[in-house]
Amino acid sequence: MPSARDRVLDAYETLLVEQxxxxxxxxxxxxxxxxxxxxxxxxxxxxxxxxxxLLQRLRExxxxxxxxxxxxxxxAVAYYLQTSVPGAASPVGLTRTYLAALRIADGxxxxxxxxxxxxxxxxQGLAALRTEVPDPVLSWLVQLVGDGLYLRTxxxxxxxxxxxxxxxxxxxxxxxxxxxxx
Amino acid sequence: MPSARDRVLDAYETLLVEQxxxxxxxxxxxxxxxxxxxxxxxxxxxxxxxxxxLLQRLRExxxxxxxxxxxxxxxAVAYYLQTSVPGAASPVGLTRTYLAALRIADGxxxxxxxxxxxxxxxxQGLAALRTEVPDPVLSWLVQLVGDGLYLRTxxxxxxxxxxxxxxxxxxxxxxxxxxxxx
DNA sequence: GTAGCTGTACCGTCCGGACGGTACAGCCAT
DNA sequence: ATGGCTGTACCGTCCGGACGGTACAGCTAC
Numbered sequence: 001m002p003s004a005r006d007r008v009l010d011a012y013e014t015l016l017v018e019q020x021x022x023x024x025x026x027x028x029x030x031x032x033x034x035x036x037x038x039x040x041x042x043x044x045x046x047x048x049x050x051x052x053x054l055l056q057r058l059r060e061x062x063x064x065x066x067x068x069x070x071x072x073x074x075x076a077v078a079y080y081l082q083t084s085v086p087g088a089a090s091p092v093g094l095t096r097t098y099l100a101a102l103r104i105a106d107g108x109x110x111x112x113x114x115x116x117x118x119x120x121x122x123x124q125g126l127a128a129l130r131t132e133v134p135d136p137v138l139s140w141l142v143q144l145v146g147d148g149l150y151l152r153t154x155x156x157x158x159x160x161x162x163x164x165x166x167x168x169x170x171x172x173x174x175x176x177x178x179x180x181x182x
Numbered sequence: 183m184p185s186a187r188d189r190v191l192d193a194y195e196t197l198l199v200e201q202x203x204x205x206x207x208x209x210x211x212x213x214x215x216x217x218x219x220x221x222x223x224x225x226x227x228x229x230x231x232x233x234x235x236l237l238q239r240l241r242e243x244x245x246x247x248x249x250x251x252x253x254x255x256x257x258a259v260a261y262y263l264q265t266s267v268p269g270a271a272s273p274v275g276l277t278r279t280y281l282a283a284l285r286i287a288d289g290x291x292x293x294x295x296x297x298x299x300x301x302x303x304x305x306q307g308l309a310a311l312r313t314e315v316p317d318p319v320l321s322w323l324v325q326l327v328g329d330g331l332y333l334r335t336x337x338x339x340x341x342x343x344x345x346x347x348x349x350x351x352x353x354x355x356x357x358x359x360x361x362x363x364x
Numbered sequence: 365g366t367a368g369c370t371g372t373a374c375c376g377t378c379c380g381g382a383c384g385g386t387a388c389a390g391c392c393a394t
Numbered sequence: 395a396t397g398g399c400t401g402t403a404c405c406g407t408c409c410g411g412a413c414g415g416t417a418c419a420g421c422t423a424c
Binding site: 035037041 | 403
């Protein structure tokens with residue numbers, strides 16, 4: 001059993017992803033984490049502090065994910081795209097945390113901080129991609145494709161058509177090779 | 183001055199995009215539309231009916247947008263990507279409505295209907311792209327890039343780096359040509 | 365005279381947050 | 395070794411406020 005604090009963050013993420021901000025009330029989070037409301041507020045003194053805890057986890061996992069990208073034997077591109085596809089979670093759980101944070105990236109004060117944190121994650125990811133794909137246009141393109149896969153996860157829609165991510169990765173790899181040759 | 187009904191939907195969209203679902207209260211929507219709360223409830227009998235009105239507008243604008251894609255002299259790909267970039271609204275206002283709908287695509291009952299409507303829009307857009315890009319992998323890739331741009335708009339982040347959408351469209355066009363030749 | 369609103373007053377519910385209280389583990393001086 | 399103190403972890407309850415929604419009495423342009 002993970003610590004209560006981690007269980008609270010897990011439950012917060014789950015509720016944000018599955019029900020949106022409206023469903024992620026303190027009561028609901030506490031119930032899902034099998035913690036009393038008082039216990040939740042012991043760890044996170046307010047809803048804003050809870051969101052800040054999520055952002056902290058996001059930053060930690062982003063740093064860990066970048067390490068995985070650089071170290072992956074299949075390359076950063078394949079790692080990035082494959083961990084962006086719905087259902088396939090990244091080894092450090094970044095995908096889930098990222099999607100949860102997206103749900104609270106609204107116009108509020110915490111939303112502002114959230115958007116900044118998400119922008120940092122994006123920038124770090126792009127930088128990691130550029131070590132494999134130096135061309136700025138191509139690396140950006142790869143990242144946008146991954147982001148598009150994220151968006152599909154956000155809407156909960158299954159992948160369009162019958163084309164898999166593997167085919168996408170393969171095609172992109174061809175492009176990268178032909179570009180580096182040209 | 184547009185009709186009160188349209189102004190209400192405009193205000194609803196604006197509040198959803200700029201402040202998220204939490205900011206789009208009936209009171210706030212009525213105030214932003216310069217309509218009394220009673221007047222809002224005259225047109226939309228409940229918050230759910232208001233959301234349904236947004237989805238209806240989404241479907242109408244999606245159909246109109248597909249027409250623009252097919253008719254655009256620059257091609258469907260360029261039209262799709264350029265109307266996906268933050269700031270550049272599509273001529274029929276689909277981008278704004280799409281982003282607003284994304285904000286209410288949560289786990290609720292209306293969220294379910296919203297996700298279905300968004301999936302329909304995506305499917306129609308992909309079908310339109312395929313008239314210009316028959317290759318299923320490539321057309322999907324183009325759509326994912328556009329979706330990635332959408333996501334950037336959602337987080338409110340400026341475009342990463344100093345590479346413009348024009349460069350992206352140009353590069354994609356090269357890929358499409360080289361593929362059709364090969 | 366009626367469709368299309370405005371404006372106000374109000375209700376029930378739910379949520380965030382504050383608060384007081386409980387259980388218990390560890391530690392340390394005597 | 396034990397009594398007392400401290401900090402950690404958590405529980406249960408209550409309150410103020412906001413939100414969705416209802417009801418209704420007007421006004422006014424066509």
